[in-house]
Amino acid sequence: MSLAAHRAQHVRLAVEGAVAAITLDRPERKNPLTFDSYAELATIFRMAARDEQVRAFTIAGSGGNFCSGGDVHEIIGPLLERDTRGLMQFTAMTGELVKAMRACPQPIIAAVDGVAAGAGAIIAMAADLRLGTPRARTAFLFNRVGLAGCDMGACAILPRIIGQGRASELLYLGRSMSAEEGLAWGFFNALHAPEALAAEAARLAQEIADGPAFAHAMTKRMLQMEWAMSVEQAIEAEAVAQALCMTTQDFRRAYDAFVAKRRPEFEGN
Template sequence: MTDMAGYVAKHFRWRVEDGIAVVTLDRPERKNPLTFDSYAELRDVFRALVYADDIKAVVFGSNGGNFCSGGDVHDIIGPLLDLDMKGLLRFTRMTGDLVKAMITCGKPIIAAVDGVCVGAGAIVAMASDIRLATAEAKTAFLFTRVGLAGCDMGACAILPRIIGQGRASELLYTGRTMSADEGERWGFYNRIVDAAALDAEAIALARRLAEGPNFGHMMTKTMLNQEWSMSIEQAIEAEAQAQAICMQTQDFKRAYDAFVAREKPAFKGD
């Protein structure tokens, strides 16, 4: 399997500790915008994580007090004005492929959001499984503010599932900022933490997940995303099959043996 612990990123920060990959964009002086290169490399990295047994969970963190300011105005938006329809579609499909890769990577992703989290940055947070925020987090889906539609990178499909159709409609039509308090009340953010503790809280949560049954986590993530397009009957049958597969893992047996011995199970992901 792919060894991602030794991966050296070119267009963002990447480090791995105890099976937890920490990703941060690295242009704090501009509030960490995305570029053509960072989009493409992030897409490729999350695709590779499917095959990386050495990565158990991912934290997508903030840098310099901000998460991500979206697509870089000079490096992305300006050049897009010179592309033909084929080139534009190639770009929009690439950005959507990042979300697809995050959803299908098989690893729990925790977004640790501080400060600005807008445009494609808000999409990255949305595509994560769990979101922590500081009180200073400012989240906005800005696409209509630059003359585009709110339907970008899966926003119209995913955001309503998290916060509801009405609230998602307001944010996507207006492009206004959602405060951290609103985000927590609406269920976008799982909880608000002190800025000084954001990284530690995210790593602690990721470590808790990494110590769990990783094959089971992969199956949970898979079913959480697949079951939106299933009927209740199909979902129940799919979960029956998924759980039967998990019952053949060694982690299932380890949990039973640990229970009998009154010990904490040491999961290994097989």
């Protein structure tokens, strides 16, 4: 099934052309996640690997906030009744969402307004690019509920974005990172006014979608893989990756457009 044909039940999913827009839509509670929305988000990103139409994602929250994390009443409360096996099933399921986001070939843009806390901060972190607003507040607040900061890949991914020391500060203190800090530290790629955020995220997603899809997927894959490689291994891996990209029709289209002195129109193959 294509993403355009998928009828999401626990989040909003809209596919327009080559861009899929996901909206967390429980604004009265600042868009918390439930067991069902966790699973559906992972399913959507896993489906994306087989979708030939969608070339980029945006993910946002409704009502002036991004996501307040796991729903206190629908997730946190029930977890207190689970045994170790049940808790492991839950943490494996939440981790599956981040794995699905990182494995899907399409770049993901998080549009963060207002609160992005707990799992909400993780979703923003797991995206490829992040746009924020001046009122964005991002908090990896796991220690404030008696848990470790090592949740859903935070100790592996967050230091790669903002550095070890800054990540340690946020994970040990559980404090909110302001939008200005997020921009200065490299968490946010840009800040926009709240009323302009959705349009800017859509514009950026469309710009990415207009590019060479196979090559973008390869870039995302290499960005993920090369953290575990030496520089020599990375150079070798990139040589193979780039040679594969040179077999695509988009590579030829770019050459033909250059010769004809026009802008290339990529088709993703």
